[in-house]
Amino acid sequence: MRKLSELEGVAVGIISKRQPCTAYALRMELKASPSSHWRASAGAIYPLLSRLEDEGLIRSTDDSSDGRGRRPLSITREGKKALKAWIKEIANPTLLSEIFDPLRSRMFFLGALAHKEQIALAERVLTDLALHLENSRQYVRQNPVSDDFFEHLGAVGGVINAESRIKYLKTVLTQIREQQT
Amino acid sequence: MRKLSELEGVAVGIISKRQPCTAYALRMELKASPSSHWRASAGAIYPLLSRLEDEGLIRSTDDSSDGRGRRPLSITREGKKALKAWIKEIANPTLLSEIFDPLRSRMFFLGALAHKEQIALAERVLTDLALHLENSRQYVRQNPVSDDFFEHLGAVGGVINAESRIKYLKTVLTQIREQQT
DNA sequence: CGATGCATGTAAGCTGTTACATGATTGC
DNA sequence: GCAATCATGTAACAGCTTACATGCATCG
Numbered sequence: 092m093r094k095l096s097e098l099e100g101v102a103v104g105i106i107s108k109r110q111p112c113t114a115y116a117l118r119m120e121l122k123a124s125p126s127s128h129w130r131a132s133a134g135a136i137y138p139l140l141s142r143l144e145d146e147g148l149i150r151s152t153d154d155s156s157d158g159r160g161r162r163p164l165s166i167t168r169e170g171k172k173a174l175k176a177w178i179k180e181i182a183n184p185t186l187l188s189e190i191f192d193p194l195r196s197r198m199f200f201l202g203a204l205a206h207k208e209q210i211a212l213a214e215r216v217l218t219d220l221a222l223h224l225e226n227s228r229q230y231v232r233q234n235p236v237s238d239d240f241f242e243h244l245g246a247v248g249g250v251i252n253a254e255s256r257i258k259y260l261k262t263v264l265t266q267i268r269e270q271q272t
Numbered sequence: 273m274r275k276l277s278e279l280e281g282v283a284v285g286i287i288s289k290r291q292p293c294t295a296y297a298l299r300m301e302l303k304a305s306p307s308s309h310w311r312a313s314a315g316a317i318y319p320l321l322s323r324l325e326d327e328g329l330i331r332s333t334d335d336s337s338d339g340r341g342r343r344p345l346s347i348t349r350e351g352k353k354a355l356k357a358w359i360k361e362i363a364n365p366t367l368l369s370e371i372f373d374p375l376r377s378r379m380f381f382l383g384a385l386a387h388k389e390q391i392a393l394a395e396r397v398l399t400d401l402a403l404h405l406e407n408s409r410q411y412v413r414q415n416p417v418s419d420d421f422f423e424h425l426g427a428v429g430g431v432i433n434a435e436s437r438i439k440y441l442k443t444v445l446t447q448i449r450e451q452q453t
Numbered sequence: 454c455g456a457t458g459c460a461t462g463t464a465a466g467c468t469g470t471t472a473c474a475t476g477a478t479t480g481c
Numbered sequence: 482g483c484a485a486t487c488a489t490g491t492a493a494c495a496g497c498t499t500a501c502a503t504g505c506a507t508c509g
Contacts, residue, residue, distance in 0.1 A: 097374060104381035115460050128372030135497050137462055159460055159505050175385060178378045182396045188404055190373045191309030193278060197359045199426035200285035204356060215363045223369055240451060245380035248440050255436030259429050270421060296488050316469050318490055340477050340488055
């Protein structure tokens, strides 16, 4: 059984939770998620779903009576197996260290800016991050434990991450200010 | 002036710091960085550098006396401008929310596993994360403030991030255990 | 009855990966 | 002298984005 890519894993996971679920609904859910790494573009989703269907991981039921040509998707037994394998793949150190943060990668080169610019930029980003944190908190409120336990857990992860980035930028700011000497 | 992509920005940044710097040295530095989102593959780096040179952002000095055909790179005034613009781009909310964490994305679907499997996986990952944190701390030690202030800041970001992920997984674990009921 | 949103899909292009190719240098 | 590493580069391929195309449904 082939390994699922990140987007494939997420797609199969969403389908398994929301089934029956149309491709469009899947795209909208990806779009709505606060840390949207993917644009959930049609050009990515539709070929991906065809692939998954060809391999028997998902199944679509053609309903000719549906004028809009909706094709509700559901997961197969094979798909469920692949999903479980994908989840367990996280027990792989290389996957764990693969996160990439455009904020942090820029910190390495912040010295290219003048001291005043550094501070101005950091302050600006700090307010943006505060906004982002507020959004993440709202997402948690929209996904209470009572609703779906694991969705709640995922949402909480967003808040913790946002908080840690704010903490990080704050230490950066104070250290830059001290650097003035 | 064209916007730089993430990898381009990092490449120009490293060249600007390490100049004169060969393409190979650049790749090795990318590889050595603890959160290696990129494999720093030759097929990505060399075409990218040609592109940057064609656009006048970097300059290479051909030394025919160098048997290995090393071509030391340095940054141009245009390149410096582009680097500054790239750094300032972080003041863009969409860029800020673009981080993607394979751990968190799997949490949404952890319910697909049996309760025992959930706990076993989380415990396993927790030890992996502890190792990752130790690596990040060592990276900080290898990049003291005295050496390069901003590199130190970047390294510290890795530690803070690793800590926050551990904190996250711990809350996940305790909540899963409570869920047993 | 026209704008907006639902719903599917395709084509071109960019960027990255893997795998390969080539040759020089260093260390044992 | 041979293996490993340094150093550059290319070709085939994979995956995602943007932009486009098509048509149905709903709401004012």
